[in-house]
Amino acid sequence: MTERDDPWRGAVVYQIYPRSFRDADGDGIGDLAGIVEKLPYVASLGVDAVWVSPFFASPMADFGYDVSDYKAVDPMFGTLADADRLIAEAHRLGLKVLVDLVFSHTSAEHPWFKASRVSREGEHADWYVWADPEPDGSPPNNWLSVFGGGAWAWEPRRRQYYLHHFLAQQPKLNLRHPAVLDAVCEIADWWMARGVDGFRLDAVDFMLHDPTLADNPPYPEKRIALRPYNMQLHAHDLAHPETGDVLARLRAVMDSRPGSFAIAEVGSEPTRVSPVERAEFYTAQCGDDRRLHMAYTLGLMKGTGSAEALRTSVAHVETHIDDGWLCWAFSNHDVERVASRWGDGSPAAAKLFNALLLSLRGAVCVYQGEELGLTEAEVPVERLRDPYGITYYPHFKGRDGSRTPMPWRRNAAHAGFTEARSGEPWLPVPPEHRAAAVDVQEADPDSVLAAWRRFVGWRRTQPALTRGSLALLPAAEPVLAFERGGQDGALLVCLFNLSASPAEAAVPSAAVAAEGHGWPTPAPDAAGRVALPAWGAWFGRR
Template sequence: MNFLEPYIEPQPKLTTDPDWWRGAVIYQIYPRSFQDSNGDGIGDLAGIIHRLPHVADLGVDAIWISPFFRSPMKDFGYDVSDYNDVDPMFGTLGDFDALVGRAHSLGLKVVIDLVMSHTSDQHPWFKESRSSRDNAKADWYVWADPKPDGTPPNNWLSIFGGSAWQWDGERMQYYLHNFLKEQPDLNFHCPAVQDALLAMARFWLERGVDGFRLDTVNFYVHDKQLRDNPPLPPEEQNDTTAPSVNPYNFQDHLYDKTQPENIEFLKRFRALMDEFPAITSVGEVGESQRGMQVQADYTKGHDRLHMCYGFDFLSNIFPTATRIDEVMRRFAAEAPDSWACWAFSNHDVVRHATRWNLDEAQRRLYAAILLALRGSVCLYQGEELGLTEAYVAFEDLQDPYGIEFWPKFKGRDGCRTPMPWVTDNQNGGFSDSKPWLPVAMEHLPMSVAAQQGDPASTLAFYREMIAFRRAHPMLVKGGYEPLAAQDGLLAFNRTLGATRMLCVFNMTDREQTVPLPPGDWQQDKGAPFASWIGEGGAVLPAFAAFFALDGAQP
C-alpha cells in the first residue's frame, strides 16, 4: 500500500471570512490511526492526504491534526523534542506542505495541535537546562530545591499519577511535570520561553496553517511561590479532568495551573495570529472547578483566544435535556462575550457512543443536537461512522495513562484504534502490516466502504446533517434562545436578525407531540428526520428532531 503522491505546491490561503471559525465544523484527525501509507503500521501525513476527500465529502470546514512533530512518543506526540520538524514516522516537512496544499484545494482549513505547556525531556532546551544552574536556558523549565528532608517542594500532583515533581540528579533539583516525568513543564515566567514559542508558532503560520488547537492551555503558567494546593471537598471531586481512580481529583488546583499571568501570554499569541489573515485558535481548558469562567477569561474581547472548549460534554455525565440546557445557559451567563466550541468525543476520552451507552438512533439524535447548538463543533475521526469504544487487551495497551491505572481506568487506547476504511480486510484498510493498535473487529462492519452509498447509513446522516447546518446561517453563527428542557424534551430557537429556527429534540424512546410556540412555523424538511406537524403541534417519533422556520423565511 503506497499513498505517497508527488509534491504539491501549497495553495494560496483560502480567502474566506476572517470569522470562518465561528460556527465551523472541525474534524479531528489522530494521525497515528488515520491511514498508514508505507506499511509500518502507523498512520502518517501521506495517508491523511490520501483520505482527505472522505473528510471533504462530509462537508466540514477544517481539519485539526493531532501532533506530528518530532517526539520520542512517550505520550504519542504530546512530548515534543523538535517543534519545527515532522517526526520521520509521519513523514517530512514536504509532506506537510503537500497536505496543506491538498486540504486547501478541497476547501478545508488546517488547524494543528500545539503542545506548549511542556516538552519532551529529549528536547535540546531541556538537555541544556538540566546541565547546570547557570546555563543560558537554566530558567526555561520549572526547577525547585527540595524541602530540607529531601521531599518535593510542594504537594502538586501529576495527572498521570504520583507527584508532579521529578528529582534530577544532574542538576540536583526537582523539575515540574504536570503529565509524564518525560514531559517537563516550560517556565512561562521566563520571557525567552515565550519568545521561542511565539517564533515556533510563526514558523507554522508561514507554512500556511489556518490555526491552532492549544493543548492544556490553562497549564502554561504556575504559581511563582509554589504554594500547596488545598484539598477539594469530597462532594466536589469528579472525574472530568482525571479519572475517578486518580488522586489528582482530591486537590483544588489553585496554584499548579490557571494563573492570571497566562492571559498576558495569550494576548501576545493573539497579536501574532492577527498578523496573518483568517487565523483561529481553540484552547483546551482542563479545569473542573472553574472551567467555564476560564473559558470566558481566555476568549473575551478580541485580543485573546478565539474560542476554548472544556469538558462539559466530554465527561461521563449523561447529557440529558436539562443538562444540555444548564450548560448552555451557564455559558451564556458566564461567558456572554465568548464563542464556544463543543465536542462529544476526542482522542483523550471514551467514545461518547459507549460512554453514554447510545444506540444507533440516539447517536444520530445527539449528533443533530451537537450540530444545532450555538458554537463551533469538533468531530473526532470515526464519529461519523458511529464508532464505539474498542476493547484493547492489557498486553496490547500503548497508553501509559491506561497502564498506570489499569484495570479501573483502561486509558485512551480504546478511542485511538485505527479507522476502518474497508470491511473485507483484517486491518480495515488502514495498513498492510500489523497496526500499532489492533483494529476493532466490531468496527469493520461500520467501515467507510460499508456505509458509502447507503442513504440509510450513519455516514450519510452526518453528511446530511452537516449540510443542513451549513444551509442555515442561524445554525452556524446565530443566537440561542432556550425554550424547554424536561421529560426528555429539549427545545430552543436559533436566531439571526429577525429570523428564527425552532429546534426540538425528542430524547425518549416514545413518540411525542410538542405544541408549537407562538409564530408562523413552517417545517424545514431538509434535516434527516421523519417528524411532521400534526393537529397538536410537532409530532416527533422516538429519538427524532424537528426544525421549523418562523414565517416567510429564505
C-alpha cells in the same frame, strides 16, 4: 457569546489523530501521506478545517504530546515535505489546516531541557520550572500529576526538582521567561509561514501556575478518588490569570496572518472557576485584550448526556460566554466516544448527537469516526498502549478505546487502515467497527455518514445555526429544546429526544416543520405536540 462576522465562528473542524487515520507506508502506524490520501473524503464531509494532532519529532512517551523538536516531523509520520503536501492539498480542497501545538511542556529529550537539566547556569537554565527541595528533601509542594504520582521529579545534577503535570518525561516550560515565550511564538509563526492556518493549543490550563508554589487545598467534598489528583482543588497549579498574557502574545502573532484562528483546550479540573468560565477568559476579545479565537472544554465532554445535564451546560455557556466564543465538541482522542458514553451505541444515537452538536451555538469540532457513529472499542489489556490507562487499569482503561484505527473498507485487511507488511496495527481494529466502515456507509443512504452529510449541508444554508442566537425552551426529560434565531427575526425550533424510548415534546405556537435536514417532519398535533422516536429530532420554523 458576541456575534461577529468572523468566518471561523461558524466553522466545523474535523480532528485527525494521525496514528489511527490511515497508514500509507505499511508499518501499522498512520502517517501524513495517509492523511493526504484521504483528504478528499474529509472534504466530502462538508467541514471547513482539519485539526491534525501532533506529528512532530517525539520519543512518543505520550504519543506525540511530548515534543522533542517542534520544527521536525517524526519519521514514523513522514517528512516536512509530507507536511507541506498535506497543507497544499487541504488548501486545494478548500480546507484550512490547524496543527496541534503543545506549549505547556516539552519532551525531556528536547534540547532545551537537556541543556536546562545539567546546570543552574547557562542560556536554558531557567527555561523550565525548577524548585529547591524542602529541608527534608521532599518536593516543594503537594501538587500531583494527572497521570499518577507527584508532579515533581528530582534532577541530581541541579539538586532541584522540575515540574511535570503529566509524565515525568514531559517537563513543564517556564512561559514566564521572556526568551521562552519568544521561542514558542517564533515556532507558531514558522508554521504559519509554511501555510498552516492556525492551531489547537494543548493543555492551556497548564501553561502558568501560581509562582509562589502554594499547596493546593483538598477538594471540598471529602472523597477517596481513583486518582489522588482528583482529591485536590486545583487552585494553584493551573489556570493562573497571567495565562491571558501568554495567549495575547500568541494572538498577536496570529493576527499578523489574516484568516488564521486557534482553539484552546480547557480541561475538566476543578479550580476556583468552572471550565466554561476559563474558556471565556481564554477567548476574551475586549478592546485591545485579544486572546484566542475560541475554546472547547473537556468538562462538557466528561459530563452526563441527559437532557437536564445538557440543558444546564448550555445555560451555563449562554450565561458565562460573553465576548468569547465556544467550540462545541462531544468526543476527541482523550475521552470515550459519545455514542457509547451518552448513547446506547446505536446508529440512531450517533445521528442524534451529531445533529445536536451541529445545532448548538458556536463552532463545532468533530473527532474522526464520529461521522460514522463509531463506538468505544474494548481493547484487550495486553494491547493497551496508553500509559494513563495502563496505570489505572482495570478501573480506568485509558484512552486507547477512542484511538483505534479508522475503518475504511469492511472486508479489507485491518479494515483498510493499513496494508501492514507484518504483524498488527499499533492498536487493533474492533470487529464491530468493520460494519461501520466508510465503504459500507457510503452505499447506504440511511447510514450515520449519509445523515451527517445531509445535515451539515443543510446547516450551511441556515444562518441561524452558524451564527444565530440561542434560547432554551421548556421541555421535560428526556427532551432538550431550544430556538436558534437569525438576523431576519425568524426562529428555528430544535427538539432532541436524548433517550432510547419514544417521547413527546411541545412545539411553540405557529411553528411549522422545516425541510431539508433529513429528519422526519411530522406536523404538530392539535395540542401542539410532536412525537419523537427513540433518539429522534425535529426542526421547525416560526
